[in-house]
Amino acid sequence: MTSERTQVAIIGAGPAGLLLGQLMHRHGIEAVILEARSREYVEARIRAGVLEQGTMEVLREAGVGERMEREGLVHRGIYLCFDHVLHHIPMTELTHGRSVMIYGQTEVVKDLIEARQKAGAPLLFECEDVTVEGLEHDEPVVRYRHGGAEHELRCDIVAGCDGFHGVCRPTIPEDALTVWERGYPYAWLGILADVPPSTDELIYAYSDRGFALHSMRSLTRSRLYVQVDPDEEIAEWPDDRIWSELHQRLASDGWELAEGPILEKGITPMRSFVAAPMRYRSLMLAGDAAHIVPPTGAKGLNLAVADVTVLADALIGHLTAGSDTGLDEYSDRCLTRVWRAQHFSWFMTTMLHLDHSDDTYGRQLQRSQLRYVTTSTAAATSLAENYVGLTLEQTAPAGATP
Ligand code: FAD
Ligand code: DHB
Numbered sequence: 001m002t003s004e005r006t007q008v009a010i011i012g013a014g015p016a017g018l019l020l021g022q023l024m025h026r027h028g029i030e031a032v033i034l035e036a037r038s039r040e041y042v043e044a045r046i047r048a049g050v051l052e053q054g055t056m057e058v059l060r061e062a063g064v065g066e067r068m069e070r071e072g073l074v075h076r077g078i079y080l081c082f083d084h085v086l087h088h089i090p091m092t093e094l095t096h097g098r099s100v101m102i103y104g105q106t107e108v109v110k111d112l113i114e115a116r117q118k119a120g121a122p123l124l125f126e127c128e129d130v131t132v133e134g135l136e137h138d139e140p141v142v143r144y145r146h147g148g149a150e151h152e153l154r155c156d157i158v159a160g161c162d163g164f165h166g167v168c169r170p171t172i173p174e175d176a177l178t179v180w181e182r183g184y185p186y187a188w189l190g191i192l193a194d195v196p197p198s199t200d201e202l203i204y205a206y207s208d209r210g211f212a213l214h215s216m217r218s219l220t221r222s223r224l225y226v227q228v229d230p231d232e233e234i235a236e237w238p239d240d241r242i243w244s245e246l247h248q249r250l251a252s253d254g255w256e257l258a259e260g261p262i263l264e265k266g267i268t269p270m271r272s273f274v275a276a277p278m279r280y281r282s283l284m285l286a287g288d289a290a291h292i293v294p295p296t297g298a299k300g301l302n303l304a305v306a307d308v309t310v311l312a313d314a315l316i317g318h319l320t321a322g323s324d325t326g327l328d329e330y331s332d333r334c335l336t337r338v339w340r341a342q343h344f345s346w347f348m349t350t351m352l353h354l355d356h357s358d359d360t361y362g363r364q365l366q367r368s369q370l371r372y373v374t375t376s377t378a379a380a381t382s383l384a385e386n387y388v389g390l391t392l393e394q395t396a397p398a399g400a401t402p
Helices: 015-026 039-044 053-061 066-071 105-119 239-250 300-321 325-352 360-375 377-388
Strands: 002-005 008-011 031-034 050-052 073-075 078-082 085-089 100-102 128-133 141-146 149-154 157-160 178-183 187-193 203-205 212-216 222-228 262-268 271-276 283-285
Touching (some): 008 015, 015 300, 031 141, 050 053, 053 066, 053 100, 078 360, 157 300, 203 325, 222 239, 271 325, 300 325, 325 377
Parallel strands (some): 002 149, 008 031, 078 203
Antiparallel strands (some): 050 100, 078 085, 128 141, 141 149, 187 262, 203 212, 212 222
């Protein structure tokens, strides 16, 4: 058994854990990142693709924005499609110049891993049986197995960045957490296709056959999604069936969808979930470890980045200036933003998906809402400012320390 000490033990090398590691490194704070999976697995996992302007700025300031600036695609609007007509929401025009960047989460993760390795800072893949102990004492201990040996890591703070299925949140006594949760009667089947996108900006489509989304990863790769039932198996979806659904659901007058070889496909379930507070003694939860949104608002990754920005400031205050204000305010600061994103994600999801158990009244409400956001500047502005992301100042809780 080896025993080591660090200032911050970070569990999980997703966007939250890796970005926190990068911010700690830039402020001269020691951290060790422990990840359950291999580097290859983490770098191959295809997930989100839309970065809010605030997320871009954080990555740039963290020194990992260079490839994103070169390869990312700036988008200034989205399309909503219903009744076979495309309606443009000019987000930048409606939000005083704000925009989003199309740059895959996979690429963000690769950039962060490379930065950490260049810095020579510790990041251990394939860690087994990670446990967090001693939260009642001043010095928590993280135990894990790596390379066939047992290890113990003593630290000041544990950052639980280990996603929804991680070990950190379940370490917190049940009576110390409040949980809010909602399930949905649908899931997303996502594909990555080797074909230039058939659109300049993302298309979110409402149709009688269910929701579809045309997104992209670059000028040569398309990312597309169709709504499916949550219990469907990917084997039931041969490529021809996926393209056929995409053609029908995305169909609009004078527009054609180009097909190409499918490189990857998978089904993702949907859930809304919040656990609060996001702190238990010296364990801080960040990202999916504390909250999940359905993907329709493109908020999951952006929320993880916002949490980590607040957490990094709190840790710098605690570890370099001996101030606990940031740690004490961390959960409330994050949760105000988390709940805004929860509402927006639920709103986009319920406006655009077909609930097969719903009556025709529900569908009339959806159509009315779609007509409203595509004809009223006030309604479109509300959608746009949530989509590009509110600033941290806009979502600061009343009375928080500036
Ligand atoms: P994660 O990315 O989940 O990272 C957590 C890390 O912790 C993982 O690397 C995991 O292997 C590791 N870990 C878990 N348990 C342990 C352990 N015991 N010990 C050590 N390490 C551990 N959002 C969108 O906005 N749009 C999308 O299209 C979209 N698609 C998604 C598809 C899928 C399949 C999933 C799961 C999520 C998707 N999301 C999407 C959400 C978005 O990707 C997440 O919100 C984002 O990844 C959150 O980052 P995170 O770092 O908090 O968590
Ligand atoms: C993508 C994912 C989303 O959840 C979304 O709302 C838009 C785009 C994507 O993976 O490209």
